[in-house]
Amino acid sequence: MKKQYLMTPGPTPVPPEALLSMARPIIHHRTRQFKNILKEAIEGLKYVMQTENDVFIFTSSGTGAMESAVSNVLSPGDKALVVKGGKFGERWEKIAQSYGIEVIPIDCEWGKSVDPAAIKAKLKQGKDIRAVYTTLCETSTGVVNDIEAIGKIVSKTQAILIVDAISGLGAVEFKTDGWGVDIAIAGSQKGLMIPPGLAFVSITKKAWKLVEEAKSPCYYFSYKQAKKSADKTDTPWTPAVSLVIALVETLKIIKAETIEATLQRHKKMAGAVRAAVLGLGLKLLAHDTPSDAVTAIELPKSIDGSELIKTMRDKYGVSIAGGQEKLKGKICRIATMGFMTEFDVIVAISCLEIVLKEMGYSVEFGTGVRAAQEALFSV
Amino acid sequence: MKKQYLMTPGPTPVPPEALLSMARPIIHHRTRQFKNILKEAIEGLKYVMQTENDVFIFTSSGTGAMESAVSNVLSPGDKALVVKGGKFGERWEKIAQSYGIEVIPIDCEWGKSVDPAAIKAKLKQGKDIRAVYTTLCETSTGVVNDIEAIGKIVSKTQAILIVDAISGLGAVEFKTDGWGVDIAIAGSQKGLMIPPGLAFVSITKKAWKLVEEAKSPCYYFSYKQAKKSADKTDTPWTPAVSLVIALVETLKIIKAETIEATLQRHKKMAGAVRAAVLGLGLKLLAHDTPSDAVTAIELPKSIDGSELIKTMRDKYGVSIAGGQEKLKGKICRIATMGFMTEFDVIVAISCLEIVLKEMGYSVEFGTGVRAAQEALFSV
Numbered sequence: 001m002k003k004q005y006l007m008t009p010g011p012t013p014v015p016p017e018a019l020l021s022m023a024r025p026i027i028h029h030r031t032r033q034f035k036n037i038l039k040e041a042i043e044g045l046k047y048v049m050q051t052e053n054d055v056f057i058f059t060s061s062g063t064g065a066m067e068s069a070v071s072n073v074l075s076p077g078d079k080a081l082v083v084k085g086g087k088f089g090e091r092w093e094k095i096a097q098s099y100g101i102e103v104i105p106i107d108c109e110w111g112k113s114v115d116p117a118a119i120k121a122k123l124k125q126g127k128d129i130r131a132v133y134t135t136l137c138e139t140s141t142g143v144v145n146d147i148e149a150i151g152k153i154v155s156k157t158q159a160i161l162i163v164d165a166i167s168g169l170g171a172v173e174f175k176t177d178g179w180g181v182d183i184a185i186a187g188s189q190k191g192l193m194i195p196p197g198l199a200f201v202s203i204t205k206k207a208w209k210l211v212e213e214a215k216s217p218c219y220y221f222s223y224k225q226a227k228k229s230a231d232k233t234d235t236p237w238t239p240a241v242s243l244v245i246a247l248v249e250t251l252k253i254i255k256a257e258t259i260e261a262t263l264q265r266h267k268k269m270a271g272a273v274r275a276a277v278l279g280l281g282l283k284l285l286a287h288d289t290p291s292d293a294v295t296a297i298e299l300p301k302s303i304d305g306s307e308l309i310k311t312m313r314d315k316y317g318v319s320i321a322g323g324q325e326k327l328k329g330k331i332c333r334i335a336t337m338g339f340m341t342e343f344d345v346i347v348a349i350s351c352l353e354i355v356l357k358e359m360g361y362s363v364e365f366g367t368g369v370r371a372a373q374e375a376l377f378s379v
Numbered sequence: 380m381k382k383q384y385l386m387t388p389g390p391t392p393v394p395p396e397a398l399l400s401m402a403r404p405i406i407h408h409r410t411r412q413f414k415n416i417l418k419e420a421i422e423g424l425k426y427v428m429q430t431e432n433d434v435f436i437f438t439s440s441g442t443g444a445m446e447s448a449v450s451n452v453l454s455p456g457d458k459a460l461v462v463k464g465g466k467f468g469e470r471w472e473k474i475a476q477s478y479g480i481e482v483i484p485i486d487c488e489w490g491k492s493v494d495p496a497a498i499k500a501k502l503k504q505g506k507d508i509r510a511v512y513t514t515l516c517e518t519s520t521g522v523v524n525d526i527e528a529i530g531k532i533v534s535k536t537q538a539i540l541i542v543d544a545i546s547g548l549g550a551v552e553f554k555t556d557g558w559g560v561d562i563a564i565a566g567s568q569k570g571l572m573i574p575p576g577l578a579f580v581s582i583t584k585k586a587w588k589l590v591e592e593a594k595s596p597c598y599y600f601s602y603k604q605a606k607k608s609a610d611k612t613d614t615p616w617t618p619a620v621s622l623v624i625a626l627v628e629t630l631k632i633i634k635a636e637t638i639e640a641t642l643q644r645h646k647k648m649a650g651a652v653r654a655a656v657l658g659l660g661l662k663l664l665a666h667d668t669p670s671d672a673v674t675a676i677e678l679p680k681s682i683d684g685s686e687l688i689k690t691m692r693d694k695y696g697v698s699i700a701g702g703q704e705k706l707k708g709k710i711c712r713i714a715t716m717g718f719m720t721e722f723d724v725i726v727a728i729s730c731l732e733i734v735l736k737e738m739g740y741s742v743e744f745g746t747g748v749r750a751a752q753e754a755l756f757s758v
Contacts, residue, residue: 004404011620014405022621023402025383026393026574028698059576060439061616064599071596099596189617195405197438197576197619216596217450217478220443237440238568240576240619241390242401319407 002317007348009139009167009294009321011189011196012338015253018194018246029241035233041244042230044251045200048169048192048259049184051176053202056226059240062166062187065199067095068221069162069183073131073207075215076100080131081122081159083114083145086138087324088164096133099216104129110327111141111296113289116149129159130210136168140324142296142333143286144172151180160207166190166199170254171266171293171337182207188243191266191293193250193338197243201226250339266292269336269345272375276349279371280356280363285331294335296323303359305329311355318351342376381696386727388518388546388673388700390568390575391717394632397573397625408620414612420623421609423630424579427548427571427638428563430555432581435605438619441545441566444578446474447600448541448562452510452586454594455479459510460501460538462493462524465517466703467543475512478595483508489520489706490675492668495528508538509589515547519703521675521712522665523551530559539586545569545578549633550645550672550716561586567622570645570672572629572717576622580605629718645671648715648724651754655728658750659735659742664710673714675706682738684708690734697730721755 006013027033038057045055058065070092074080080101082092085108096103104122108114114134123129132154137144147163154161160182165174169184170191176184181202188198203211203223211223219225225236254262270292277284277297285296299305306329309322323331334348349368357363385392406412417436424434437444449471453459459480461471464487475482483501487493493513502508511533516523526542533540539561544553548563549570555563561583568575582590582602590602598604604615633641649671656663656676664675678684685708688701702710713727728747736742 004406006405006407008407010617011405011407019402019404022574023398025398026385026390026568027383028385028387028390029575031692031698060443060599061618063616064439064443067599095598098598098601187617189405189620195401195619195621196408196617197622219474219477220439220446220600222477237442238389238566238575239440240574240622241568242574242621243576243619313410319410 005318005344005347007318007320007335007340007344009190009333009335009337010187012193012335013340014194014246015250015339017253018249021245021249022242024245026241029235029238034241037245037248039233040248041251044248044255048251048254049176049186049202050174050178051184051202053176053204054227054230055200055202056223056230057235057239057244058199058201058221059197059237060199061196062185062199063091064221065185065201066091066164068201068218068223069185070095070099070101071216071218071221072223073160073210073214074099074101077102079104079126079129080133081106081119081129083119083134084108085112085114085141085143086110086135087140088138089135092133092164111143111285112287113143113145116146116153119150120153123153123157123159127158131160131162133162136163136165136174137172137291137293139167139294140327141285142291142294144168144289144291146289147174147181148179155180160210167293168291170262172291173263176202188247191338192247193253194243194246197240198247266336268376269340269342270295272345272372273334273336273349275375276368276372280353280368293337294333296331296333298331300361303356303361305332308332308355308359311358312351316351316354318348320348345372345376384697384723384726386697386699386714386719386723388569388712388714388716389566391572391714392719393573393625394629394718396632397628400624400628401621403624405620408614408617413620416624416627418612419627420630423627423634427630427633428555428565428581429553429557430563430581432555432583433606433609434579434581435602435609436614436618436623437578437580437600438576438616439578440575441564441578442470443600444564444580445470445543447580447597447602448564449474449478449480450595450597450600451602452539452589452593453478453480456481458483458505458508459512460485460498460508462498462513463487464491464493464520465489465514465522466519467517468514471512471543490522490664491666492522492524495525495532498529499532502532502536502538506537510539510541512541513543515542515544515553516551516670516672518546518673519706520664521670521673523547523668523670525668526553526560527558534559539589546672547670549641551670552642555581567626570717571626573622573625576619577626645715647755648719648721649674651724651751652713652715652728654754655747655751659732659747672716673712675710675712677710679740682735682740684711687711687734687738690737691730695730695733697727699727724751724755
């Protein structure tokens with residue numbers, strides 16, 4: 001007998017209420033019954049995203065919604081600032097380039113958050129920059145960017161601010177309206193605790209003006225079509241009905257816990273992971289502002305990260321993530337996102353200790369766990 | 380107590396095996412476990428689509444995959460033939476136009492199938508036509524097009540043939556390779572019997588040449604990225620894991636029944652609906668080639684179609700579909716698609732008789748049901 005523990009930064013574990021809701025007989029999407037579900041989903045999303053803006057639900061991975069935030073607002077030749085600093089920041093650049101956008105990159109060392117002043121300087125130079133693309137939590141490095149500070153800068157300009165909050169929403173603080181985020185992107189399989197397949201977009205009036213002018217082709221992800229349908233509590237295309245139904249279940253859980261308590265729980269769990277990592281003599285990849293959604297851990301040179309992940313998963317049933325792209329094999333990433341609590345952290349750290357020891361790293365059993373316990377439980 | 384009967388042309392009922400598979404704990408998509416599932420899904424799709432071509436799975440509604448069959452193969456200014464004749468044929472036109480494609484429409488009365496000779500003539504005139512877009516089953520009218528004949532014509536030209544088989548696959552005969560279909564599009568919530576949220580694309584070498592040359596922007600739906608990942612039994616973006624798992628369950632059902640027997644069952648069920656309709660003194664909207672996936676029924680002038688649908692669903696629990704666009708209120712549509720058997724047809728016809736009578740149409744109870752029974756059961 002082996003139990004499975006999923007502690008990867010997406011998909012994250014799905015609560016039983018949501019899993020079981022997907023086993024109910026399927027219903028048709030053009031019915032009063034589904035309209036009520038859609039309405040509840042949108043209201044719940046607005047609560048979690050902390051916004052009064054229009055919110056649309058797309059049936060796609062988060063990347064589809066990221067593309068929508070380029071194709072709906074820009075035209076070929078338009079200038080856009082793109083904050084790099086990780087695999088997902090770089091994805092913005094790739095998407096924008098595929099639409100013929102002139103990308104002005106803000107390079108940023110993997111493991112560091114972006115300096116808002118660098119954005120300010122670029123915007124000052126380029127009065128014709130139409131959009132700034134950045135990431136809330138860079139899942140590949142476990143770093144959180146200061147969106148509040150960036151929002152203050154961008155809101156004073158003609159440019160709009162687009163934030164990939166896929167990995168952060170529901171795990172770290174994110175105030176769409178309060179911070180002046182013009183387009184916020186979220187995904188289903190992270191802090192929102194349902195399986196992958198839905199993506200969410202919120203949009204301000206300032207961004208709508210760009211939508212009116214944009215000349216890039218887009219159909220399936222068209223905000224205009226989404227808006228026309230959303231105004232009638234509908235979707236332009238057949239949505240992933242079962243995932244929307246599951247979403248209503250997880251949004252109920254967040255509402256019951258309250259978003260403030262949800263974020264507090266994440267802060268506590270991630271803090272415990274960080275304490276354990278340092279307790280074990282390891283280093284965090286995030287130099288300055290580590291994310292509460294996922295913690296990236298630098299592994300000792302003697303440890304093969306891919307082997308570590310594989311052993312934890314296949315031998316012990318504990319799934320954490322490895323490094324991506326240039327970090328492959330060099331780091332491991334433990335998510336504390338969504339349907340997770342204190343003892344999930346204890347399990348992950350305990351398993352990490354065991355496998356590190358198996359692989360020859362000097363570990364005194366319980367060192368990391370003790371540090372985590374101290375951070376989690378104030379007895 | 381009321382039982383619900385879903386007989387709409389998508390979503391269609393999901394078998395319990397598939398529903399329950401979605402209630403299993405979620406798994407990560409970059410694992411050997413999911414690779415095996417993805418492999419099985421692709422193999423099953425190839426069996427149902429009757430193809431040896433590459434087959435890709437996209438997390439989206441069918442419309443997203445339709446858009447992919449424009450953005451991946453054409454460039455602005457390219458010429459394409461589009462067969463209209465229904466809401467979904469017209470969708471091809473809208474998508475193509477949004478990409479700046481020069482659309483040469485083949486108009487076709489709603490309720491009639493396209494004349495392949497019309498396609499031949501247009502292709503003869505326009506040697507620079509790069510693609511022909513058409514529909515297998517036009518869900519809005521219940522008409523099936525003769526893709527085999529169209530394939531014979533298009534395959535002799537430089538153009539590629541793209542078929543929206545979303546509503547037909549698994550319900551009516553469709554031989555991707557045998558008929559020379561260069562890009563076939565399918566969806567999850569029709570004959571494949573799982574909830575909406577996945578779309579499928581198969582592609583020939585002839586179409587790949589166009590992909591190499593195409594200059595329209597596309598990222599999320601990029602065939603090049605899909606191919607690169609598919610070659611490693613992977614997907615470029617996080618897929619809708621639970622839907623892929625459910626798909627494997629329904630593909631097992633189709634394999635066990637065999638695709639030939641599956642299509643035979645659909646033929647029998649749709650034949651029974653048509654017999655019942657005529658028995659009740661009503662007319663089919665499809666003038667020549669009615670589809671076995673969905674039957675569109677012309678309603679007497681005295682009957683408000685929207686009211687009929689509403690009563691059948693809300694009072695009796697039997698969900699069928701109404702008319703779309705210019706057919707709104709004038710027709711009703713009964714699907715015989717996917718997880719349905721003989722007695723579903725009996726229920727639908729019986730309920731139709733009851734509500735027609737309630738609404739003042741002269742019906743002798745059992746007239747339609749008897750005709751359906753005679754078509755279904757040879758005793």
